[in-house]
Amino acid sequence: MRKALIPLLVTILVVFSAQQLLTPVLAPLSRELHLTETQLGLVVTAAATSLTIASPLWGMALRRLGLRLVLLCGLGLATAGMTGFGVVAAVGLDGHLSSPVLFGLLLVTRSLLFGAGLAALPVSTLAVAAASTTTQAERTRATGLIGAAQGLSLVLGPAGGGALAVVSLMLPLYLAPVVCLLLTVWVLVTVRPPVAPAPPPEQPVARLRPWDARMWPLLAIGFCLYVSLGLVQVIVGFLLADRLHLGPQETAGAVGVTLVAAGLVLVAVQGALIPVLRWPVLRLMRAGAPLTAASFALLAAADTLWLIVAAFVLLGLGLGLAAPGFTAAPTLVAGPGQHASVAGLVNATIGTTFIVGPLLGTALYEVAAVLPILTALGAATTALALSWLSPAVRQAVPVTP
Secondary structure (H helix, E strand, O other): OHHHHHHHHHHHHHHHHHHHOOHHHHHHHHHHOOOOHHHHHHHHHHHHHHHHHHHHHHHHHHHHHOHHHHHHHHHHHHHHHHHHHHHHHHHHHOOOOOHHHHHHHHHHHHHHHHHHHHHHHHHHHHHHHHHOOOOHHHHHHHHHHHHHHHHHHHHHHHHHHHHHHHHOOOHHHHHHHHHHHHHHHHHHHHOOOOOOOOOOOOOOOOOOOOOOOOOHHHHHHHHHHHHHHHHHHOOHHHHHHHHHOOOHHHHHHHHHHHHHHHHHHHHHHHHHHHHHHOOOHHHHHHHHHHHHHHHHHHHHHOOOHHHHHHHHHHHHHHHHHHHHHHHHHHHHHOOOOOHHHHHHHHHHHHHHHHHHHHHHHHHHHHHOOOHHHHHHHHHHHHHHHHHHHOHHHHHHOOOOO
């Protein structure tokens, strides 16, 4: 199982780290480009929309084209999108683009190209993880490793982006596409992991729909958990700048510290604690959701950098427990040959939250800074309620590993 996953985990780690290089600079860069908070939210939301639409399509392509070709196509699109985003931002800072043209080009490069390409990576990795494991415990460990790779990107990316931003806000935008291009070459030369064979034509695979009675409550829990993250992640730069009265470069550094701390906890929980605990997926969701809710309660009242960091550390702990449970749970409902489709549904669900979360979070922030945090608290509480009260969840997911 791990042998098949290792090349995919490296791919996830590197590309998501390259993406996260931009996180510390997005808020200050948007103000240098004279974009509003809502416009930045629209850029992030457009990318998530593209990811959401592309995820089920990559799931179908995985069965037809094979893993290596899907990875190369996804990486190619992501690299082109990052390159275009950096070029547009650089030209915009020089004042050579009008505001509407600048905003439109940022939307195109970030969404149509980068968002669509990025979707191929987690879909492929989750499909291989599901196809190469049999028991609930094995699958939870595999999805935990995927989450740990993404969590480690939250450490490496913001730390690197924050450090580079001290020199220039544009350095992370220049480095990110170079990293993706190098990884694309590496995949082209070295990566040939196997995929599970497709079932024969005489045994057609029934498609799982998101509204399936066994599926939608699990997807709803994941949606609530990830939308709570999306609501606060996009406004963390504005929150730190406004509550602590920081300048652009100070803000980038503070965002880096905050997300690195959360990422370290996320990596430790998903990469080390989950395999040791060997908890069933339902217990993971029930344990992680209340911790996630508590983190937003703390963040709503936090008025110092260290309290804000503590809230994100608690968020990393809660999501570190709950996210592998959610990611693994829908695959337990799937039958043979359905893993690629389920991977597409799971990734589309996560992508949907980053359509709703950033747009709603930035819009609410313009009304009152605490509103996106309180909304995130409500979403995490809803996930907790569903995990305990929904009969469909108890019936769909086994209570033992």
